Amino acid sequence: MYMKEILICLALIFAFSSYADARLNVVATLPWIGSITRQIGQDRVEVTTLVRANQDPHYLEPKPSMILAARKADLLIYNGLDLEIGYLPVIIESSRNPNIQSGKPGNLDCSGYVSAIGKVAATDRSMGDVHPLGNPHYHFSPRNIIRVAEGITDTLSRLDPADEAFYMANLASLRKQFDERQRQWSMVPLKGKKVVAYHALYDYLASDFGFTIIGYVEDKPGIAPSSRGVEQLIEVIKRAKPDKIITSVFYPKNEVQFISDKTGVPWVELPADVENGQDWFSFMDKVVSLLK
């Protein structure tokens, strides 16, 4: 009598479980990593992102829900260069997931595909929050990002060899889109421009697009600006006459506003990362257009 119902249930369970198994569970620390992974993996991956676009990626509260996401992950993709040092080690260890431990195929450090700038041979914390392995904010650098996309494709293909061709095709279309955008971005006249930045967040952007960062609002990386530092910066600005002061959503605006009022140099808030529902291209489009 209940044969039918039982069979339907069984059928449904099998249908769903095989469906669930088909997708790779990916945990990405930063929004841009999640976005590129989604572009390459599309419906073959299920991506959870830990940091939101309006959050400072240096600091994150490692919530139990993040640990659970990591526990279920087939693949963990992170920025590296010690950016996530304050929270990722504890998430990885507490996840109790052997597949995403460092050295395992399910642990992808994107900085392995990046030629990092700003490496510091000798430093200590009196110099602020300096990353000795190099500046970690390379997601502003198109030429590094395309290599990271290749790395993500390689890793997805290794974990899910059956879909390799699919991932490669998506990478190819991403690359095509990339070349097109690169051409557009290269036409934006940013070369030779001078800006002041709040944090050393835009060094790759400057080096890729050929403009110069003449000073930082922060006294030292990660150290809040002091009034004396701000005074000195105002002097520098008056002499060097930069075009803009650039900052991000998670930094306080009062110093930037003060400097802008004193010097007449406008400030602009650049997006720090890929926002919800957007992709890395639209993020860069916005960054470039705001810099114009």
Next chain:
Amino acid sequence: MQKSRQEIYLIIFALILLVSPGFYASIAYGQDIEKRLSDLEETLKKQQETIKGQQNLIEGLKDELGKLKSAEAQGSTKPLPVTTTQEEGQQKQPKSLSVGGLFGASSMLNPNISVVLNTYGYASQMTDSTLKNRGIPGYYTNSQVTADMANTRGFNLDSAELYIFAPVDPYFNLYTTIPVTEDGVSIEEAYFTTTALPDGLQIKGGKFRSGFGRLNAQHSHVWSFVDAPLAYKAFTGSEGIDEKGVQVTYLPDLLIPLTIGAEALQGDNDILFGKDAESAPHAYTAFAKVSFDIGDDSTILTGLSLISGKTRSNAIADNTIFVGNSTLYGVEFTYKWKPSRLSSLTLQSEYLLRSQSGDLTNETSLKISPLKRQQDGFYIQSAYQFGLWTWGVRYDRLGIFRDDFQRQGDLSQSFGNAPWRASTEMSLDLTEFSRLRLQYNYDRSGRDDKTNNELFLQVILGIGAHGAHTF
């Protein structure tokens, strides 16, 4: 008749579904073989190339050898030209060599080391000797215990804690916490955690802070206040439950994060058990903690804990020894709202209930009297962070629902008013490596209508490897 046909169709349908994963798998297997073959071909090609390269190299070397021989024959001392293989070797290396590892820079030759200095100034209107004799009657009044837990007026060095940690191999991480105090060096923690167990399991072993409750597993330098709440002081001592043993925790694959754990511990804690209570291990814990996210910014963490063991302790009062059983129950609740890095609000509370029964022996008169204690306590605290500043308030109290101290049958002994304390603190974190704190306690825990007005000025500084922050 029709019905049965329907059933047959359904069975066929179900069978197809049942078989289909295997079918897909076999397709995948075929693709896999194809891929393996092409991989093999590629490997072969690469090997051929390598062999060609090596042959060229051999030819080159032969040439050089010939030149060398002829040069030798000519009696020339001209040095050999340096070959360019070094440069080629560099090009063959991967694009980047940044082997960051789990904890940052390479920790192969040196483990990660950090030092946390915890030092404070203390002021009270009470004299040092009063403070040293001030217990909580009915909870602990042993002079050794009270002296151990007392602060000295003036400058205090809590400790300079040395943390050393690194992965051992692909299967274990090792952590040690070595507080260096004026009395010497001790080992607060030295434990391994497993990293390769499947199915959300993890084992921790060595000496570690128990997973019982919320504050217990945290190091005191991450607490929102200088000192432990009264309930912890009264039931576990100000150092908390820090034991040798083994812990197993399990994080099941559910929709919400639930962690369950159990521990077998030596049971050395002076207040709760006493060093030679029983042939050890004799203390066991169990805990379950569950968490919910409310939107992006708010998280609730709540849990139940239990620790039970045999007791042989002289912590209750001078010249007495208590032999019996102790169980401590804990309920914890934490709410954290953190919309951005520099603003947050944390509400945290724990309720502890201790149940003890056994015999209390007076060591001078050798009089034995049965003792039953059922006592509880709680604290509630909040910390509001605005910019680099954090403002905290805390209220803690013992004897909420139960304060039964029964000696000799049903005769309940009373010790006066319920002990309570109110605290407020303000701290400044200039960076995540330094914290300055000012704290005031209005302390009525002596049960004697005397107030201890306490003031702390604390400095916590950390250097070295970046420690991990937990929720």
